Amino acid sequence: MSQSDQLSGTRQCASFVALPSEDVDHFNTVPRGAFLLGPRLRCDLARDHGGRHSALLQGVGYDLYWASWPEYLVELGPRCPVLGPHPGPDPDFCLLHEGHPGPHAGEDWF
Ligand SMILES: [Zn+2]
């Protein structure tokens, strides 16, 4: 386990949601889907965040589908526009949904 894995392991919310099998089937077979989904999804937000749990479910082209819970919901919405503190040709960007609670999260938490 790398140091960054340990860091995100301690700073990331530990909540998981069980995805309905019909959503897993749908989002795994959607054309141009970016990811292959498993049966469970971990919250992408920081530990002790307020509000609802949230995780990126699937990316289809430029469309991003976000799952949130405890009342399971899937919404299409934009990503957080914040960029990380290390400018350069390949800047870090926040991987959470727009308007998320808690700190921004990219390759490194910031
Ligand atoms: Zn959470």
Ligand SMILES: [Zn+2]
């Ligand atoms: Zn953010």
